[in-house]
Amino acid sequence: MVVVAAVIFLWFLVATYWWASSFESIGEAISQTWQAIINNWMILIVLSDAFVFVLLIFIWVLGDAGQRGWRGYKRWGWIPAMIMLGSPALLVYLAIRPDKQIGIKL
16 A cells, blocks of 8 residues: 555656646746636536545544544644645555554543
8 A cells, every 4th residue: 555655646746747847937837727726617616525525534534543542643643644745645544554442542
């Protein structure tokens, strides 16, 4: 799973390079991309739906990490990791998470 995460992340880097290099500046790239998003209802629908899935994944990861005994930064650090790295971070989480702990820790 970690190899799959690495391949996906590599694809993200290559695609980002292609996207950025197709514009004269990063500012222009962001501006034109933003205009494309706000002027196309289907893109807005897809991004809104993806946002709901991302929130559900965040809630699940926090709960799952808590059930597995992770506290503090080991638990909450996955949220910024997933925001910055996307699905590769989730795949790494799934690969390295420990077995569930039996019993309830308060």
